Structures are given as structure tokens and as C-alpha cells.
Amino acid sequence: MSALTIRNVKKSFGNTHILKGINLSIEAGRFLTLVGPSGCGKSTLLNIIAGLESPSSGEILIGDRNVNQLSPKDRDIAMVFQSYALYPNMNVRKNILFGLEIRKVPKAEQAAIVDRIARMLQIENLLDRKPAQLSGGQRQRVAMGRALARDPKLFLFDEPLSNLDAKLRVSMRAEIKQLHQRLKTTIVYVTHDQIEAMTLGDYIAVLNNGEVQQFGTPDAIYNDPANRFVADFIGSPPMNFIPCEVVGSSSQGFGVKMTHEGGDFVLEASGDLKPWLGKHVVLGIRPEQITHVVTSRLDERGVSGHACPVHLCEPTGPDTLVTTSINQTKVLARVRPDTAGTPGQSMDLMFDMNKAVFFDPTTGERLRFQLLKAA
Amino acid sequence: MVESMPGVKQRPLMRAVVYVPLILTAIYFLLPLIVMLLTSVKTMDEIRAGNLLSLPATLTFEPWAKAWDKMGGTFTNSFMIVVPAVAISTAVGAFNGFVLTKWRFRGSELLFGMLLVGCFIPFQVILLPMARTLGLLGLAGTTGGLILVHVIYGLAFTTLFFRNFYVAVPDELVKAARIDGAGFFTIFWRIILPLSGPIIVVSVIWQFTQIWNDFLFGVVYSSGETQPITVALNNLVNTSTGVKEYNVDMAAALLAALPTLVVYILAGKHFVAGLTAGAVKG
Ligand SMILES: Nc1ncnc2c1ncn2[C@@H]1O[C@H](COP(=O)(O)OP(=O)(O)OP(=O)(O)O)[C@@H](O)[C@H]1O
Ligand SMILES: [Mg+2]
Numbered sequence: 001m002s003a004l005t006i007r008n009v010k011k012s013f014g015n016t017h018i019l020k021g022i023n024l025s026i027e028a029g030r031f032l033t034l035v036g037p038s039g040c041g042k043s044t045l046l047n048i049i050a051g052l053e054s055p056s057s058g059e060i061l062i063g064d065r066n067v068n069q070l071s072p073k074d075r076d077i078a079m080v081f082q083s084y085a086l087y088p089n090m091n092v093r094k095n096i097l098f099g100l101e102i103r104k105v106p107k108a109e110q111a112a113i114v115d116r117i118a119r120m121l122q123i124e125n126l127l128d129r130k131p132a133q134l135s136g137g138q139r140q141r142v143a144m145g146r147a148l149a150r151d152p153k154l155f156l157f158d159e160p161l162s163n164l165d166a167k168l169r170v171s172m173r174a175e176i177k178q179l180h181q182r183l184k185t186t187i188v189y190v191t192h193d194q195i196e197a198m199t200l201g202d203y204i205a206v207l208n209n210g211e212v213q214q215f216g217t218p219d220a221i222y223n224d225p226a227n228r229f230v231a232d233f234i235g236s237p238p239m240n241f242i243p244c245e246v247v248g249s250s251s252q253g254f255g256v257k258m259t260h261e262g263g264d265f266v267l268e269a270s271g272d273l274k275p276w277l278g279k280h281v282v283l284g285i286r287p288e289q290i291t292h293v294v295t296s297r298l299d300e301r302g303v304s305g306h307a308c309p310v311h312l313c314e315p316t317g318p319d320t321l322v323t324t325s326i327n328q329t330k331v332l333a334r335v336r337p338d339t340a341g342t343p344g345q346s347m348d349l350m351f352d353m354n355k356a357v358f359f360d361p362t363t364g365e366r367l368r369f370q371l372l373k374a375a
Numbered sequence: 376m377v378e379s380m381p382g383v384k385q386r387p388l389m390r391a392v393v394y395v396p397l398i399l400t401a402i403y404f405l406l407p408l409i410v411m412l413l414t415s416v417k418t419m420d421e422i423r424a425g426n427l428l429s430l431p432a433t434l435t436f437e438p439w440a441k442a443w444d445k446m447g448g449t450f451t452n453s454f455m456i457v458v459p460a461v462a463i464s465t466a467v468g469a470f471n472g473f474v475l476t477k478w479r480f481r482g483s484e485l486l487f488g489m490l491l492v493g494c495f496i497p498f499q500v501i502l503l504p505m506a507r508t509l510g511l512l513g514l515a516g517t518t519g520g521l522i523l524v525h526v527i528y529g530l531a532f533t534t535l536f537f538r539n540f541y542v543a544v545p546d547e548l549v550k551a552a553r554i555d556g557a558g559f560f561t562i563f564w565r566i567i568l569p570l571s572g573p574i575i576v577v578s579v580i581w582q583f584t585q586i587w588n589d590f591l592f593g594v595v596y597s598s599g600e601t602q603p604i605t606v607a608l609n610n611l612v613n614t615s616t617g618v619k620e621y622n623v624d625m626a627a628a629l630l631a632a633l634p635t636l637v638v639y640i641l642a643g644k645h646f647v648a649g650l651t652a653g654a655v656k657g
Contacts, residue, residue, distance in 0.1 A: 047550075050550075050554060052550050052553065052554075071553075072550075072553045072554045073553065073554065073555070073556035073557075077554065078554065079550070079551065079554050081547040081550065081551060082547070083545050083547050085545060085547035085548045085550065085551040087548065087551075087552070087565075087566055088548075088570060089566070089569035089570060098552070098555050098557070098565075099554075099555035099556055102555055102556040102557050102561065103556050146551075146555075
């Protein structure tokens with residue numbers, strides 16, 4: 001059964017169209033992340049799901065029920081906000097209980113719920129403190145506790161971790177994931193952090209300009225992006241985009257022509273690029289698909305080694321990011337630290353074209369080709 | 376402030392440059408008060424004979440007793456006007472501020488703009504229309520009528536105070552409360568109002584001072600028994616019959632000024648704090 005369905009939802013403020021027809025649907029118990037750059041309409045969409053704002057047109061279904069006309073309190077949802085939005089005048093216990101009190105839950109039951117939540121989130125010792133006396137991470141926990149107290153059908157999170165420092169963010173992220181695995185409640189989670197989106201979501205919806213650019217599993221979003229925007233947005237460091245010309249290659253297949261200071265070479269494509277022969281496309285290849293040379297892999301199909309000039313080396317610890325330049329575009333490669341070359345000289349890089357993708361140079365749409373049979 | 380200015384602490388000359396004008400200014404402003412105080416505890420004989428600034432040879436509180444005799448009733452009148460007017464205008468201002476920031480509706484900005492104009496309407500302009508309105512309402516010459524005038528006149532200011540304070544309160548607080556199931560009044564009463572301490576202090580001090588010190592509305596809209604103290608003071612000082620009793624006049628004037636002075640001394644610090652209060656964090 002689908003827990004949440006968003007049908008052709010549009011939202012305009014006057015003449016500015018913030019959401020231009022959103023369609024999404026997830027099953028019960030799943031974790032959906034909405035990701036996109038700042039200002040793309042994520043919070044607006046979440047507020048519409050919550051009933052805090054109404055759509056200009058379209059439908060929201062929670063379970064099988066159309067909730068367009070229901071007020072937030074009747075939608076059986078809970079929400080965690082970016083600013084935590086804890087009631088400053090109430091202590092932690094009262095914050096957690098406020099919603100239950102309004103709904104006239106019996107006192108004994110309230111006490112039991114606070115106990116359970118406090119234990120689950122390890123905030124037992126904070127119950128009598130005011131929000132101002134808590135650290136960022138503790139506030140975040142209390143905000144989640146408040147959402148958990150009512151045991152709703154749908155959880156909405158609006159960038160709940162973006163006010164935390166990097167380390168705390170990573171550990172809270174893991175906690176949220178564990179919490180979801182334990183509770184199995186449906187969650188819609190807004191973030192502009194693509195790593196959060198990838199690590200948390202069963203499904204990801206990438207939003208831009210008020211439209212869903214792609215809706216799919218993290219794997220599909222990462223490896224099979226629908227367009228250049230998605231490919232660029234997901235992944236860090238981002239995918240390399242190299243404008244290039246399609247040429248015939250030695251092995252009767254097709255390839256793309258690469259040129260740099262030291263000369264040129266052809267990268268063989270695994271797809272049937274015939275329709276684009278002689279034209280320009282954009283090659284999308286992730287940094288981890290351009291590595292140091294592993295000799296044993298060189299005879300694999302689509303894998304080849306080429307000497308490239310090194311412009312910059314950035315050690316990250318496990319890998320070193322090597323910047324080179326191909327077709328007048330900056331290209332990042334991810335190599336084992338001890339193999340990294342010296343800036344000003346050149347090093348051999350191994351290109352693995354098996355996961356490479358191609359985009360239309362003008363529209364940025366993905367170009368899809370039939371795979372060529374092995375020669 | 377002075378201490379944070381580099382160099383001031385160390386160099387006596389700099390210190391003198393800062394403090395001498397400060398002290399002179401303070402004396403300049405305090406002098407009338409001192410003269411009043413001294414005069415109010417002197418006998419008439421001494422006042423006629425003497426020097427304004429000399430200490431009283433014989434201390435007498437008779438002028439104060441006399442002043443209270445003549446003005447005590449209107450002192451109560453003023454309280455009867457000020458307390459409800461301050462309470463109502465502050466409460467309605469808080470409510471307006473809440474609606475204008477957290478429950479916006481089409482045209483709410485325009486409404487606020489028009490309300491602001493109310494801060495700049497001179498008293499004289501509304502004297503006649505208001506007199507007529509009070510007459511129609513049957514409130515002419517009553518305490519209720521004066522309260523109404525002060526509430527209406529004060530609303531523009533109190534709304535401005537509260538609106539500007541609530542603008543800084545995060546909207547997400549209201550959203551969270553709505554999802555928790557709280558309605559309009561519950562949110563106002565349980566979430567917003569408890570945060571409003573600093574700005575309530577500002578509003579109360581401002582309104583108290585304004586209304587207590589009001590003379591024009593008092594003189595126009597009150598009748599004999601509902602007269603506020605400012606009007607009574609004027610009548611007392613301006614009597615042309617008998618001997619001018621300066622000491623009684625001074626005592627009466629001090630009496631009239633006392634409540635605002637007390638309010639300022641007790642809560643003045645909070646007034647500044649409230650006006651500069653930062654955003655409420657959730
Ligand atoms: N009440 C409003 N009137 C006009 N425009 C609005 C209103 N609310 C939001 N917007 C606009 O809608 C767009 C989307 O806002 P939204 O808050 O949904 O973005 P977001 O994706 O959540 O961004 P962020 O990551 O910064 O939180 C923004 O350009 C914003 O300026
Ligand atoms: Mg947002």
C-alpha cells in the first residue's frame with residue numbers, strides 16, 4: 001500500500017511557480033529523501049504534505065485518504081524542523097508532551113510515553129531542562145522525541161541536521177537511520193546534502209526548479225542519472241563532464257576524442273553511438289572511474305590507460321585527487337596516494353568507460369544507447 | 376560604556392573630559408527636581424525670604440499633606456484610567472502583533488501600514504471627532520470614555536512594539552504547534568505570550584507614561600469627578616484666588632510625577648533590554 005502519494009502538485013506565489021507538477025509515491029515504511037539545491041521548493045513541498053501550506057493544484061494522499069482539506073493536526077503526521085522549533089518556555093518534558101496534552105491523552109499514558117521516548121533517545125537526564133540549556137545535538141534529539149511521541153503515520157523532516165557540526169551530523173545521521181530501521185515508519189526527509197540523501201533514503205527524489213529531476217533508488221540515481229543536473233548534484237567530488245566529439249574507434253565500435261596538451265587519444269564507448277557520429281556530446285565520467293593504472297585490468301573491455309598532464313594533487317587520505325585537463329575542461333581523477341604524479345609532469349591514468357554516461361550538450365538530457373555486443 | 380573606551384581608564388585628563396560634561400549635564404537636569412523637592416518641604420515664610428537652593432531651616436510636610444488633600448482623589452482617578460487603558464492596549468497590541476506576523480492574511484501588511492499612520496496623528500486633530508463619538512456612545516465625561524480614547528490612541532504603538540518583536544520569533548514554532556494540534560488561541564496563549572515578557576514591559580512602561588502624563592485628553596474629555604491628576608494639578612497651580620502656595624504646588628507636582636518616576640526606576644532597565652531583545656531561539 002502506498003503511504004504517501006503526491007499527485008501533480010503545483011504551487012505558485014503570484015507569478016512565481018515554485019512547484020511545477022510534482023508526482024511522487026512511496027510505500028509504507030519507506031524512507032524518501034527529497035534533495036535539491038537551496039530554494040528549489042523542498043520545504044514548500046514538505047509544508048504542503050504537512051498541510052501548513054495548501055497547493056495551488058494537485059492532490060496529497062496519506063494512506064488512501066485525500067488529505068487536501070484536512071488541517072495539519074488531523075493528518076496523522078509529525079514534523080522535525082531545521083531550527084528545531086522547541087517551545088522555549090517549556091522544559092523538555094513539556095515539549096514532548098505538548099501535542100499529547102492538546103489531544104487529551106490520559107496522564108498515565110503521557111508519562112509512559114515520555115519514559116519510553118526519553119529512554120530511546122537517551123535524553124532522560126534532560127527532561128527538566130529548558131531548550132536554551134541544551135546543545136544543538138540535544139535539541140535535535142528532543143525535536144525528534146516530540147515527533148515520535150504521537151506515533152504518527154508519517155514523519156516529515158526538514159533539514160534536521162543542517163545546524164549541527166560535521167561530526168555530530170554524521171553520528172545523528174546514523175541514529176536516524178537506525179531509528180527508522182527499528183520503527184519502520186514512513187519518513188519524508190528533506191536535505192540539500194547529497195550524502196545524507198544517499199545514505200538515508202530507500203528512495204531519492206532529486207528536485208530542481210520545482211520539478212522532480214529523477215525519482216529512484218540511490219543506486220539508480222548515482223549510476224544511472226536521468227540528466228546532467230542529477231549527475232552533477234549527486235556525488236562528491238562531482239562527476240566530470242567532458243565535451244567531446246564522437247568518432248569511430250579501432251574496434252568497429254565508437255569512441256570519443258580526448259585532447260590535452262600532450263596529444264590526443266580515443267576512449268572507447270560501450271554503447272552504439274552511431275546516431276551521434278561526428279557530432280559533439282558530453283561525456284560524464286566519475287572521478288573514481290579515472291584511476292591509477294592497474295595493469296591486470298587494461299585488457300578489460302572499455303578500460304584503457306593514457307598519459308595525462310598533472311595540474312594539481314589534493315590528498316584526501318585514502319585517495320589523492322589528481323586534476324588534469326582534457327578538451328579544455330578540468331578533469332578530476334581519484335588515484336591511490338602513492339601513485340599520484342607531480343604537478344607539471346604527466347602520469348598514466350586508467351579510464352573505465354563501463355559506467356560512463358553521455359549527455360546532450362545543449363539540453364543536458366541523458367543520451368541512451370544500445371549496448372554493443374562484445375566484439 | 377565609558378570603561379570600554381580604550382585609554383579613558385588610564386589617562387586622568389581623558390577621564391575628566393568625559394566625566395565633567397556628564398556631571399554638568401546631570402546637574403542641569405536634576406536641578407529643577409532638587410529645587411522642587413526643597414521648596415515642597417519649606418514653609419511659605421522661608422520661601423518668600425529665601426534662596427531657591429538653600430536647605431529648609433524648618434522641615435515641614437504640611438504642604439504634602441495639603442497637596443494630597445486637594446489631589447488625592449484625582450490621583451486615584453488617574454489610576455482608574457491608566458491601569459485598564461494600559462492593560463487593554465497592551466493585550467490588544469500583543470494580539471494584533473501575533474496576527475500580523477504569525478497568522479497573516481491578504482492585506483495584513485497594508486493594514487499594519489495604516490495602523491502605523493496612527494502613531495503620527497497629532498492629538499489635536501482627533502479632539503472634535505472623538506468628542507462627538509464619545510457623545511454618541513454615551514461615554515462623554517466618563518472614565519470609560521477616557522480609557523477608550525487612550526486605548527485607541529495607544530494601539531498603534533503597542534501593535535508596532537509587538538509586531539516587531541514577533542517578527543523575530545521563528546515561524547517554525549507556530550508550525551510545530553499547529554502540527555501538535557494547537558489552535559489559534561492556544562498558540563497565542565501557550566507559546567507566544569510566554570515569550571513576550573520583555574516586550575510587555577516595554578509596552579506597559581510606554582503606555583503608562585503616556586497615559587499618566589496626558590493632559591490634553593484629560594482636560595477635554597473628563598468632567599469634575601473623573602478628572603485625572605494632571606488636570607487637577609493644572610487647576611491647582613493656576614488658581615487666581617488667594618495666596619500662591621509654592622510649596623503646595625511643588626508637592627502636588629511631585630505627587631503627579633511620582634508614579635512614572637517609580638515605574639521608570641523599577642523597570643527602566645528592562646525597557647532598554649526589551650527594546651533591544653534579540654531573537655527567541657527555539
Ligand atoms: N510565501 C512566499 N512567497 C513568495 N515566495 C516564496 C514564499 N515561500 C517560499 N517562497 C519561494 O519559494 C522558493 C522555494 O522555497 P523553499 O523554502 O521551499 O526552498 P527550499 O528548497 O526549502 O530551500 P532551502 O534548502 O534553502 O531550505 C524560494 O525561492 C522562496 O523564495
Ligand atoms: Mg527549506
